[in-house]
Every structure is written in structure tokens, then in C-alpha cells.
Amino acid sequence: MSIAKKLASQTAIYGVSSIVGRVLSYLLVPIYTAHFAAAEYGIVTGLYAYVSFLNVVFTYGLETTFFRFANRPGEDRRELYNRTMSLLLLTSAAFTVVLALLARPLLGLLHLPPGHEEYAVWVALILGLDAVAALPFARLRLENKARKFATIRLLNIGIYVGLNLFFVVLCPAVTQSEGGSLLAALKPLVAAVYNPELGVGYVFLSNVAASALTLLMLSGELLDFRFRWPRLPFLRPLLAYSLPLLLMGLAGMVNETLDRILLPAWLPEHFYLGLSPQAATGVYGACYKLSIFMSLVIQAFRYAAEPFFFAQSTEKNSPATFALVLKWFTLCCALIFVGISLNLSWIGPLFLRRAEYRTGLGVVPILLLANLFLGVYYNLSVWFKLTDKTYFGTYIGAAGAVLTIALNFILIPILGYMGSAWATLACYFMMAGLCWWLGERHFPVPYPVGRLLAWLGGAVVLVWAGQAAIGALPEWSGYGLGLGLPLAFGAAVYALEGRTRRLATPVA
Structure with missing residues (x-):
């Protein structure tokens, strides 16, 4: 099996947990x-924007650090796991307690009325439980136990989805059912576990339960661990590597989630007719979910690529491998961008059930393209991880964060959530470009930059022209064109790129 095929195989297995699991979760959007x-x-x-942001604080780069140190010659992986896990347990417990105590101020930052402080407490529990699970999951990836990783991830999502269906769909239906019906017979059971006043709180409670049960499924990795007090000689090199990753991750989360935190604060009260700033944030958040198809591919790729890149770093032809990976990753993501953008006329109503949510569909192509460039950045970032120059990632992420905040500040009052979408695209495009430019000077890789930019430019033009044509056609003709153009784009990619030289280095 070639190196590229091995990465594709690992990506496919991780993709089962990521893509199938996320699709199951995504079915909750309607x-x-x-x-x-x-x-x-x-x-x-708003609260899940904070979850994404604070998850970086709770894990502070220890997953990538664990990969890096575990692959060093002569490293005792068992001792490294014990001490790193001990450190993560201590900090996760401390962070969870502090965050729970700050429940009221956190809700104030979201401009929410008092009375639901338990939401923030549950968010703190989710963060703590997920942080403790992070290192056992990283160990499974390091040991190439992709199937176990995928199974536990899928079960986690299945539990979360099942509890949401129970509390958000079944329980209200039972409560409102008439006497004598089958559902009415379940009223005593539902009355014992369901409180209608909690409303969206059941979304967070379902997550708490799923995260706790995930730790039980990781009991093998947790029971195999022995607590070791993390002493200073151990901490120094570990934190020297991980803290720049923490800063880089924080900057990344600013770029990824801050728009949903800033939107209710910076959007003028009556910018959208009939929508409050909080409601507009809900519309933007729901439409943002449609860009998840791109995020799924990126996440599955990252699970497989990070340990793969570290393992291949000592190979003589690794730069050619990295170039090949970026090329096909970008082309696959470009096809996803074209396919989703040209079929929003039926995808939108399928997932966004109320008309008020569909008013924001214009942000979806922009966010898809933004996430494509984020995936390109993750590919390009291999150079500073392999050269132990992770501080460059901090600089790039910080530059992106400054641009994100500045553009949101300028554009939200003018364009509303469309301004947030454009700010996201500008940020990720700049980060990818800056990472490539710096990488050329520190770790040259023969990326086909010009050719890939030409393909991406063609994809943007195709989406722009295709959306205009679809809007002018009768409904069914528009559906046909929306399906046909992505197929034509994929055929063009295969015809022009499919016969290029492939890497065929055997895996040792």
C-alpha cells in the first residue's frame, strides 16, 4: 500500500466516526x-461558541504535544501518557470548578437574561469531561486503533442524538397528547424525568450525559493510567511545546467562533426586521451548520493526517508526499464547495424548517469557501509542527484573530451576519497565504499553488454563474442544473488531474 493510500485509508476510518457521527448530529438541526x-x-x-473556544483552554495543545513527544527516539510512551494524563486531570478539574462559579457572568456576556445559570454549569461539565477524554482518544490515534476510536465516537453521537430526540421531540409530544392515545400512556414516565421549563437546556443535558458515558467507554485507557505528579523537569519541555499551540488554538477559535459571540453584541437592535440580535445569531448559527459538510472532511482528515505527518517527517520524499496530499485535499474540498452551493435551494428547506432561518442562506457559500481555506491552512501548518517552531502558528493565528475582530467590528453594523461570513473568509484566506509564504522559507514543499488557485477560481466562478442560472430557471430545471454542474466539475478535475504522477512509495 502506498503512503498516500495508507493516509486515505486512515482518513476513511476516522471519517466514519466524524462524518457519519456529525451527520447524525446534524439531523438535529431540522x-x-x-x-x-x-x-x-x-x-x-452562543454557548456552544464558548464551548469551542474554551475547549482549547481545557486541553491547551496537549494532544499534539503528546504525538510529538511520543515519536521521539527512546521516549517511554507509557510514562509520558501517565504524566500527561495526570496533568490534564488536575487542570480539567480546576477549570471546571472555576467556570461553574462564573456561570452568571458568562450568561451576561451572551446578553441573556438571568435565570438559567444551570446552562453555564452544564457547559462547564461538558468541557471538563471532554478534556479528560482527549488524551485517551489521542492514544488510540497514536496506536493506530482507528476502529475503536471510530466506534466510541459514533456511540457518543448516538447517545447525544437519542437523548435529544427523547427530550426535544418525544417528551413534548407525550405531554401534549390527548387521553386514550398511545403517547398518553407514557405520561407518568415522562412526568418523572421531563420539565418543560428547561427548553433548550435539554440540548446541554444530553451532551453532559453523552460525554460522561464516553469516559466509561474509554475505561480501558483510563484504568491503564497511573497517576504521576507532573514535576517541573517533565513540565518544562512539554509546556514549552504546548503553550504556543494553546495560543495558536485560542487565536484559531477567535477566528472560528467569535463571530457568534460578537454578533448579538455588535448588531444594531433593529437591523433585521422582526429579528432581535439574539434571534439573528440563531439564524446565522443554523445556516453556519450547512457549512459542516466541509468541516466534516477537514476534521476526518486532521484525525488521520496529524500522526501521519509526524510519522512521515523523517522520510526522504516527505515534501512530495505533503504536496500530493494538499493537492487532492483541495480538489476534493472544491468539489464539495460547488456541490453544496449549487443545491441550497433544496438543501436549505430540508434542514432549516422555519422560514426565518432560511433568510440567512446567503452566508453558506462564503462559509464553505472559508472552511476550505481553513483546511488548506491545516495542511500547510505541518512545517512549523515538524520543525518545532510552533510559535509561528501563534503569530499566524494572532494575525487572523486581529483581522477577524477588526472586520467583524466594521462589517457587522453594515452587513449584519453577512459581514461575519466575509470576515471569516478573509481571515482563513490570509492565514493560508501567510502560512504558505513562511513555510517556503523554513520548510520548502513543492505545493502546486498556482494550479490549485486556478481550480479554486474556476469553482467560485462556476458557483456564481450557476446560482444566477438556477434562479432564472423553472424549479425542476434548476434542480437538474444544480446536480449536473458539480458532476461536470468533478469530471473536469478527473480528466485533467487524475492521470498525473502518483506517489508509490511502499509503506515499511
């Missing part, structure tokens, strides 16, 4: 948009 008003869904959007 349920949320049917059962919750945009203002209620805005609470979920």
Missing part, C-alpha cells in the same frame, strides 16, 4: 429549527 424559535436557538449557538 428538529431544533422546528421546535425552537430563532432566539432560543441563539442561546445554543
